[in-house]
Amino acid sequence: MSCELKDKERVGVINPIFTCQPAGAQYASIGIKDCIGIVHGGQGCVMFVRLLFSQHFKESFELASSSVHEEGAVFGACRRVEEGVDVLLMRYPHIKVIPIISTCSTEIIGDDIDGVVRKLNEGLLKEKYAGREVHLIPIHTPSFVGSMVSGYDVAVRDFVSYFAKKDSPNGKLNLITGWVNPGDVTALKSLLSAMQIDSTVLFEIESFDSPLMPEGNHVSHGCTTIEDLTGTANAAGTVVLNRYEGGKAAKFLESEFGVLATTVPTPIGIRNTDTLLQTLKKITGKPIPQSLVRERGIAIDAITDLTHLFLADKKVAIYGSPDLVIGLAEFCLDLEMRPMLLLLGDDNPGYKDDPRIKELLEKVDYKMEIVTNADLWELENRIKNDGLELDLILGHSKGRFISIDYNIPMLRVGFPTYDRAGMYRYPVVGYVGAMWLAEQMANTIFTDMEYKKNKEWILNMW
Ligand code: SF4
Numbered sequence: 001m002s003c004e005l006k007d008k009e010r011v012g013v014i015n016p017i018f019t020c021q022p023a024g025a026q027y028a029s030i031g032i033k034d035c036i037g038i039v040h041g042g043q044g045c046v047m048f049v050r051l052l053f054s055q056h057f058k059e060s061f062e063l064a065s066s067s068v069h070e071e072g073a074v075f076g077a078c079r080r081v082e083e084g085v086d087v088l089l090m091r092y093p094h095i096k097v098i099p100i101i102s103t104c105s106t107e108i109i110g111d112d113i114d115g116v117v118r119k120l121n122e123g124l125l126k127e128k129y130a131g132r133e134v135h136l137i138p139i140h141t142p143s144f145v146g147s148m149v150s151g152y153d154v155a156v157r158d159f160v161s162y163f164a165k166k167d168s169p170n171g172k173l174n175l176i177t178g179w180v181n182p183g184d185v186t187a188l189k190s191l192l193s194a195m196q197i198d199s200t201v202l203f204e205i206e207s208f209d210s211p212l213m214p215e216g217n218h219v220s221h222g223c224t225t226i227e228d229l230t231g232t233a234n235a236a237g238t239v240v241l242n243r244y245e246g247g248k249a250a251k252f253l254e255s256e257f258g259v260l261a262t263t264v265p266t267p268i269g270i271r272n273t274d275t276l277l278q279t280l281k282k283i284t285g286k287p288i289p290q291s292l293v294r295e296r297g298i299a300i301d302a303i304t305d306l307t308h309l310f311l312a313d314k315k316v317a318i319y320g321s322p323d324l325v326i327g328l329a330e331f332c333l334d335l336e337m338r339p340m341l342l343l344l345g346d347d348n349p350g351y352k353d354d355p356r357i358k359e360l361l362e363k364v365d366y367k368m369e370i371v372t373n374a375d376l377w378e379l380e381n382r383i384k385n386d387g388l389e390l391d392l393i394l395g396h397s398k399g400r401f402i403s404i405d406y407n408i409p410m411l412r413v414g415f416p417t418y419d420r421a422g423m424y425r426y427p428v429v430g431y432v433g434a435m436w437l438a439e440q441m442a443n444t445i446f447t448d449m450e451y452k453k454n455k456e457w458i459l460n461m462w
Helices: 021-029 044-057 070-075 078-091 104-108 113-122 148-163 182-194 226-234 247-257 270-284 290-311 322-334 349-353 355-363 376-385 397-405 430-451
Strands: 003-007 038-040 097-102 135-139 173-176 199-202 237-240 261-263 315-320 338-344 368-372 392-395 410-412
Touching: 003 355, 021 038, 021 044, 021 097, 021 148, 038 044, 038 078, 078 097, 078 113, 097 113, 097 148, 113 135, 135 148, 148 226, 148 247, 173 182, 173 247, 173 270, 182 199, 182 270, 182 290, 182 430, 199 226, 226 247, 237 247, 237 270, 247 261, 270 290, 270 322, 270 430, 290 430, 315 322, 315 376, 322 338, 322 355, 322 430, 338 376, 349 355, 355 368, 376 397, 392 397, 392 430, 397 410, 410 430
Parallel strands: 003 368, 038 097, 097 135, 173 199, 173 237, 237 261, 315 338, 315 392, 338 368, 392 410
Antiparallel strands: none
């Protein structure tokens, strides 16, 4: 009995875990200030993604579509991008950054978005918008390659490579968070602040948890500025928290500008947060303050109360973004839980070389499956037909019906989460995230014990 890494054996997908590459590029684009992306494709490529963002954050975000129709699909639709850029610039006088995000259809018909950008730079921008700062950035995200995860990775690289410019060292640290929630950004900034590290957080999306103000506000925006992106070339180093969601940008900065890139294990759980802090200490020379030692101690105390009595030996299935899934699995193992099935929703050939997956393959001494290119049927089929018994599911809202239909408690983690309130506000990273995750897993199991009248009396004595 050991851990096994394998590809889904079926052709086709039943209940996908991920959506497509342009979604990732759109998520990156909404993290930038004064930016509205144009997705070059059918309107649905924006409509459904924007809906997911709104469902997850209960906020509204601005994204545009070139809205390709039959004529464009047959004869080419570059003209629609040209018109789209003009309309955006006319309608939004503050907009400075417009990524042109390709899709499956426009990549297949061969629309040359790089050529369109050159043409607009030479024509429309000089003639009609002379003196206005406008950046048009082509981002290629065909949906028949990768997933929303790789689309995010590509877009972060393209934004960074477009803006990064060598100047004098700024002494800052680039922290590329990956596709995380506002609560994660708050927690990470708190760690950096406690260590007195001056940083550029990419992307600064804490503001996605937006207030409703008296003057009225209809949309949410990220706060990463052009200056932030330009300065990434002058940083003391780059730390990547999710290797599949920001790794490309870090590599670019290292190869192009000599900015040292360090990829840490996604800081989910005590062990991985320790590694992050030790890495930050090594790069910056800043000590780990007593306040963080205390924060760690509080988390460990909370976790110790739960692990042996309630979490040990609980069988878990985890699905979603690879860095999140692997980080959660590592944390569950530290809590003496038994991750049985890890589902990664795309076929990235790099998974087999991921040191974290290699470690799982080497060290796990019971039957654990890691399935790539997976869908939610991989989970449902094992429960329904193969006798997989689970105590807990960790994943986003798209798997909710498996939890409901098979009576398995589920903690919502990852994107999109729309069937529980306010989850984006709570971090899964850092010591506070470790504590929150352990407590939420325990509370989910407690509710299930009560609902099923399964040793619920223990909770009286605890
Ligand atoms: S699969 Fe293609 S058509 Fe569908 S949303 Fe993605 S890019 Fe658009």
